[in-house]
Amino acid sequence: MPEIQILPMNLSVRTRKGETLRDALYRAGVELESPxxxxxxxGKCLVCVEEPDNVPETPHKEITAEQAQQGIRLACQLVPASDMVVRVIGEYKKDEHRILEGDRDPTFSERDTGDAGVGRKHLSDTESLVKNTPAAVVKMSGGICRLQYAGQAQEELKNWPEKSVAKGLAIDLGTTTLVVTLIELPTGRELATTSSLNPQIRFGHDVISRIQKGSTPEGLAELSQCVRDGLNHLIDQACQDSGANPMEVLDVVLGGNTTMLQLAASIDPEPLGQVPFTVALQGGRAYPARQFGLEINPAARVYVPPIVHAYVGADISAGLLVSRRFFEPGGAMFFVDVGTNGEMGLSANSEYLMTSTAAGPAFEGMGISAGMRARIGAVEGVDTDGQDRLDIHTIGDAPPQGICGSGIIDITAALLKLGVIDASGRMRRPDDTNGLAGTIASRIIEINKSPAFRLGGKVYFTQEDVRQVQLAKSAIRAAMEILLHESGMEAGSLERIVLAGGFGYSLRAQNLEAIGMLPPDTADKVYFAGNTCRIGCARMLRNAGYRQYLEEKMQSVRHVSIETRPDFMDLYVESMEFPEIKE
Ligand code: FES
Structure with a gap:
């Protein structure tokens, strides 16, 4: 299919059969204004095509003959027939989330990630801790096609077209987002990645609301079908994008939290929501594809990474693979997946502890009055000198539309430094601005009798938003402290803190420390790792040796229930305070 180069963003996308240019651009993360x-x-979805002689015109009263000659076209009326370069000239939104699809931050060092996302050649590194074991191999012998899964007997593979190449899927089944990566199994080459919001989101943003909905037979059937449809749609798209056939897919690694996995497998989630938090789906084993309703080759297997606890699922165990140093003897590191359910692991002197904490969705931009995902117009960074200067950065340098995760952390740290909020989180009122510079004081207003700080346009950061940040950061910090206490390790002995999750990519570790989410003097030990679940699943798809490695290592993990710890509440309340500002 034709390949489209998109300017000025320097993106590219292959169109699908019969797809308009507007829809192809949308898939690439460029959403044209289209009332x-x-x-x-x-007449809003305007683009300018290079070499217009080869591209049919799209008549419209707003496009003059001269403009048409110069290459101006309506993207919604153009179905590309050949490769082309287009420049977007109409209004558009750039969806960072769609573009990134969870790839890791490049600052996360190669030494940590090993082969993450860079192809098969690294799998056989002599340094590798894991024996290279192809997960699924197709062989022809005596005119019969046979399929062999690692460590299992061969079986006949029926209806396998002779020239087909076996494919696999690495799937991150998230509460908020679904991400599917299609990989060619013999080479380990990544063919396509597709993503979307989890369509279950209309039934509630968090795991608890999904458990409630899925606890009746009708609700379970609805949620199960809904996520299966979402996954099958993405699988279909990934196959279309790369010219593959879903029937070529023979192996899947499916990461996700236990609730999402059980709903996809159509298993009652109710026991996950009440003591003793029983998990019915076993991790560290493979299931037939039909168990999850995936429309791929019926012979395909779906491998679910190990599950430690109802709230420490296959997503974080897959994520741990991204930093194999976690399981190195004598290590001293945290791995924290900062999501609504903050899951974390501590590797301390060859002891491996894991827990989870209800952090809430504030760091994902939800539950915040002007919260939004990282897309055009989102406040993603705030700088201040602590006196009278406040620099606000938005994605795409667009007028502020809201605040994304990194902006939420930055503005909280900036307001602390400026003295607009105090250590208890109390925000100054418009009649209480003594000592503040005029440029800062003038931004403080009252909304519904409560103070709020104006960032620009109609975007405010309110007193209630500060409270939400306090709840989220104290839940994570208290859980980190519990694991440190449990291991007997001091925060000062940590060598690194790996942060995974949906924070966005412009987050500054020093501001996480400034608001007290991280222990003092640890900011320079932080690495951002992006969507580690997807990367870990892809690694297990390319090399089944990683499955065995992870299963063995996870046996030595000890789960710590923070809710049963008498000191958790004290630490939680203590962590609500903001630290003193360092000069
Ligand atoms: S979207 Fe309205 S003209 Fe293309």
């Missing part, structure tokens, strides 16, 4: 929704009426 008429692609009917060719509004």
């Amino acid at each position: 008429c929704n692609g009917k060719g009426l509004c």
